[in-house]
Amino acid sequence: MKNEILSSICSELVKVMGPLAPAVMADKITSLGMAEGDFPMERIARLVEVLSFEIHDGASRAEFQKGALNQIKHFEAHSGV
Secondary structure, X not given: OHHHHHXXXXXXXXXXXXXXXXXXXXXXXXXXXXXXXXXXXXXXXXXXXXXXXOOOOHHXXXXXHHHHHHHHHHHHHHHOO
């Protein structure tokens, strides 16, 4: 299940960052001292925040944050988190 939310957030990042998004996301997960396979749900909001710093255009940053928040809410509603 955790991989699903990470995949969804990555998809949102691809929309604003393009094909480099998966590499950027993997780097930021590592910089938080985590691994994709065991990334804790309670750190997802922090990951979105860290990824947001990599988006220099304000409108694109806001689009990513909104999309990522919607993905998190959807995940929580359907997983009972």
